[in-house]
Amino acid sequence: MDLLHKAVTLVMCTLTSFGSFAANERTVTDEKGMFTITGTPQRVVALEYSFVDALASVGVSPVGVADDKDVNRILKSIRNQVEPWTSVGMRPQPSLEVISQLKPDLIIADVQRHSPAYDDLSKIAPTLILKSRGENYQENLDAAMKIGVVLNKEQEMKSRIEEHKLMMAEYKTKFASSDTMQFAVATEKGMWLHGPESYAGSVLTSLGIKSPIPNETERAYLEISLEQLLKTNPDWLLIAPYSEATIADTWKKSPLFNLLNAQNQQHVVNVSPQVWSLNRGMHAAEQIAQDLSELLSK
Template identity: 55%
Template sequence: MKWVSLAAWITALIGGTISFFASAVTVTDSQGEFTLETVPSRIVALEFSFVDALAAVDVSPVGIADDNDPSRILPAVRKKLAAWQSVGTRSQPSLEVIASLKPDLIIADVDRHSAVYRDLTKIAPTLLLPSRRETYQDNLRSAAIIGKVIGKAQQMATRLKQHDQLMQHYAQQLTSLRGQSVQFGVARENGFYAHASDSYAGGVIAALGLASPAMLKHENASRQISLEQLLALNPDYLIVGDYTANTIVDQWKKQPLWQVLNAVRNQHVVSVDGNMWARCRGILAAEYMAADLVNLVQLP
């Protein structure tokens, strides 16, 4: 009887070991090789794009750096999430609150969180990926990595394929804009920040078969420009993401140079939600932007 029990124990041990190794996964993140030995169940996400990726495969993080404002998270993402604990702002998340949640995975942004990376790893395994200054293609690659780490590789691959098909569908609805330049920028009270083709928004625009003005190529993801510089770009379509009620664009509209812009003369200035277009990045965010553009642009 003792032998049978011992055999059963060994069998269980071997089975558990096989299961253990089967669930272990290794990926390459911004820090190098990252290995997680079990599928995480308590995840803390420190950027909106990571929350988007999780929501895309129906996974809810227990903690989110939501800037202490849940409304900043894309509504389509919020609908897919269970209740979460805010861990503060994306720029300065609370390590104390993160630790209190006892996470088994933290997903952090290489741009914002490299300085506290070691502190985060003391709390839980920390996956470091680009978010703040990522491109659209970077974002899709990060989503695939997240899917693998959380044990949803196949589901994420399927969702990414659906995303590509949906973006092609939206692109077909915008074919009449081919050959015309589309410039997105964020309007704040004291500045207008144009997003280059290498930015996240610029990448979404490119995925829709459209082009941003070439003069901003190889610049930072976004940079502040003057009305004169905007006139030099002179896009056919201007998409303005407002961050506040009264922005610098409201001041520009009173100046003669504003009326010279092609987009203004042809009534091709489109106002969008700056938070959703600039802060929110991800699979669901890109689909929102595409649908928003199709709905707002007045096609010939």
């Protein structure tokens, strides 16, 4: 009977262990199909800024980040919530060697930037590949939720997203203006309008802000000339400068620039590239809303 009892006990323990293992198995749909993971990842490498935002939102510190070798490109509000990380280099081409040395148990990659390296990344650790570059506001929230599930922090992420939505809804009640608002990125060589399908553009739409190009839904980013900007003619023009001197500085010297509604109303304003363009995520969206609150209350 002792042998039988031991055998039964062993079988029951095995079944219990298997049941716990299966219960802890989680599956999400990423850009490659079905991604399944068990356990709780402890060493996460994030290859886009938006993924760091999601990790910080549920109290997870990445061991490695593709931070373009400059930690200050990540929002301070995010850096304050996580431990220091090891840089794995540039987002377009992170160092596989450094990533491997960190011994991650999860890599979060961007489908647009990192698909060519997906197989190599997957040999290092399970690789969750999501849309980041070119995503809109809702797509970012969807990606954050998937990250929460994979991290075994589904409820924490749900709570954070609900908190975020309440905060954004509160901001929205303050924005009753009928003015149109356009966000743009400017370099020395050109200016790109971020349309309603861009991240910043879709955040503005969610806050009830009117776009001067509401029907431009095919492309997220539109490179424009000064003449095309005049046709758009927003009441507000928010510019994120990607260099010390930009084409906007050149355009401002032209008499044509003075024909802009935004210029006539002194509504041409520089904003942070880190907040408005580089760091897509809940922290960034909340800071965008805060910036708008300050601008529209003046």
